[in-house]
Amino acid sequence: MDNHNNIHSLEMKFQSKIDAEVKIEPKDWMPEAYRKTLIRQISQHAHSEIVGMLPEGNWILRAPSLRRKVALLAKVQDEAGHGLYLYSAAETLGISREELFEQLITGKAKYSSIFNYPTLSWADIGAVGWLVDGAAIMNQVMLTRTSYGPYARAMVRICKEESFHQRQGYEILISLSRGTEEQKKMLQDAVDRWWWPALMMFGPNDSASTHSEQSLKWKIKRKSNDELRQDFIDATVLQANYLGVKLPDPNLKWNEERGHYDFGDINWEEFWAVVNGNGPCNKLRLKARKKAQEEGAWVREAAMAHAEKRAKRKAEKVA
Amino acid sequence: MDKKEWPLWEIFIRSKSGLSHKHAGSLHAADAEMAIENARDVYTRRNEGVSIWVVKSSEVIASDPEQEYMFESAKNKIYRHPTFYDIPEEVGHM
Numbered sequence: 091m092d093n094h095n096n097i098h099s100l101e102m103k104f105q106s107k108i109d110a111e112v113k114i115e116p117k118d119w120m121p122e123a124y125r126k127t128l129i130r131q132i133s134q135h136a137h138s139e140i141v142g143m144l145p146e147g148n149w150i151l152r153a154p155s156l157r158r159k160v161a162l163l164a165k166v167q168d169e170a171g172h173g174l175y176l177y178s179a180a181e182t183l184g185i186s187r188e189e190l191f192e193q194l195i196t197g198k199a200k201y202s203s204i205f206n207y208p209t210l211s212w213a214d215i216g217a218v219g220w221l222v223d224g225a226a227i228m229n230q231v232m233l234t235r236t237s238y239g240p241y242a243r244a245m246v247r248i249c250k251e252e253s254f255h256q257r258q259g260y261e262i263l264i265s266l267s268r269g270t271e272e273q274k275k276m277l278q279d280a281v282d283r284w285w286w287p288a289l290m291m292f293g294p295n296d297s298a299s300t301h302s303e304q305s306l307k308w309k310i311k312r313k314s315n316d317e318l319r320q321d322f323i324d325a326t327v328l329q330a331n332y333l334g335v336k337l338p339d340p341n342l343k344w345n346e347e348r349g350h351y352d353f354g355d356i357n358w359e360e361f362w363a364v365v366n367g368n369g370p371c372n373k374l375r376l377k378a379r380k381k382a383q384e385e386g387a388w389v390r391e392a393a394m395a396h397a398e399k400r401a402k403r404k405a406e407k408v409a
Numbered sequence: 410m411d412k413k414e415w416p417l418w419e420i421f422i423r424s425k426s427g428l429s430h431k432h433a434g435s436l437h438a439a440d441a442e443m444a445i446e447n448a449r450d451v452y453t454r455r456n457e458g459v460s461i462w463v464v465k466s467s468e469v470i471a472s473d474p475e476q477e478y479m480f481e482s483a484k485n486k487i488y489r490h491p492t493f494y495d496i497p498e499e500v501g502h503m
């Protein structure tokens with residue numbers, strides 16, 4: 091068998107495993123493109139968890155009560171953990187942590203464009219938990235069934251932790267909805283600003299999405315961008331009604347025939363502008379990551395020096 | 410970067426006494442002690458564990474997934490399972 095035929099038969103075997111719902115594990119043979127797609131997607135996901143801490147971290151010191159503060163602190167801490175689970179999953183594919191950080195800081199790798207929007211008021215923290223974590227959960231629940239084992243396992247762990255994020259956000263909004271006129275206004279304003287960017291989190295329409303088809307065939311994704319977006323909208327309208335907020339879309343209405351909500355057009359120009367670096371906070375976010383990386387360098391070095399000293403001391407004791 | 414990077418560790422958690430340690434994930438740390446501390450912080454934030462093992466990832470020796478024949482011989486040995494044997498119902502549970 092020549093090399094070309096060999097690859098072809100490996101690919102056939104690979105796809106038949108996927109079709110039979112057998113998970114792919116790190117040392118298994120996989121097509122280079124599958125590996126590349128996963129590294130891109132998982133690292134992008136990891137970076138999103140890490141950069142996602144920034145807009146929320148912005149409010150930890152200004153949380154209105156101790157209850158809110160410990161909740162937000164715990165949530166942001168969870169997101170750091172999510173970043174770690176995902177970086178580890180990406181590393182099983184043969185890329186190093188340093189390389190991954192490098193790609194984030196140089197802008198070579200993307201992260202979810204939602205985190206390039208600012209958190210202007212306390213209501214934004216509620217809206218982020220409700221809508222941004224809510225949209226992320228839709229995507230992540232699907233990914234617990236992704237074909238790559240380490241990615242799927244990271245997602246199971248993440249989903250277990252994620253539900254409190256959405257609930258704490260929604261609880262913040264319930265408080266505001268029962269508050270003063272000013273608080274109600276704050277709530278509506280936050281929802282007005284976060285609704286559309288949250289819908290953009292699912293990515294371009296299926297017809298315009300370049301990676302979708304192959305990803306579905308490889309079962310990296312199990313549902314398309316548009317399906318997930320629709321699921322999210324259908325689940326969220328009722329929750330919005332309970333809060334007494336108006337979702338900022340005049341075309342949003344129940345379609346009896348489809349059994350789904352219809353909704354208006356998404357501003358894809360805005361989406362691409364933010365993806366390409368021109369959102370309100372892109373530069374700020376990267377600057378903060380770069381600063382953390384640089385200013386943390388001495389801590390990483392000190393830990394290593396400490397480890398070496400400790401090992402030496404142990405060795406001397408034995409001798 | 411000429412600085413040495415933190416090695417990777419595999420983390421195993423015992424969720425409660427009486428159960429085995431189970432692989433939870435991995436993380437980077439400068440040494441074993443710090444790996445245990447980091448594992449406590451990321452993998453047991455919600456009382457998921459009462460004991461932690463850490464093993465340097467580079468020291469795990471794994472079987473080769475290409476050598477599928479390793480597990481072939483057990484596949485057709487159905488007589489190793491209790492259901493292979495016919496016991497009349499009257500005898501009761503066995």
Ligand SMILES: [Fe+2]
Pocket residue numbers: 139168169172248252
């Ligand atoms: Fe997360």
Ligand SMILES: [Fe+2]
Pocket residue numbers: 169223252255
């Ligand atoms: Fe979250």
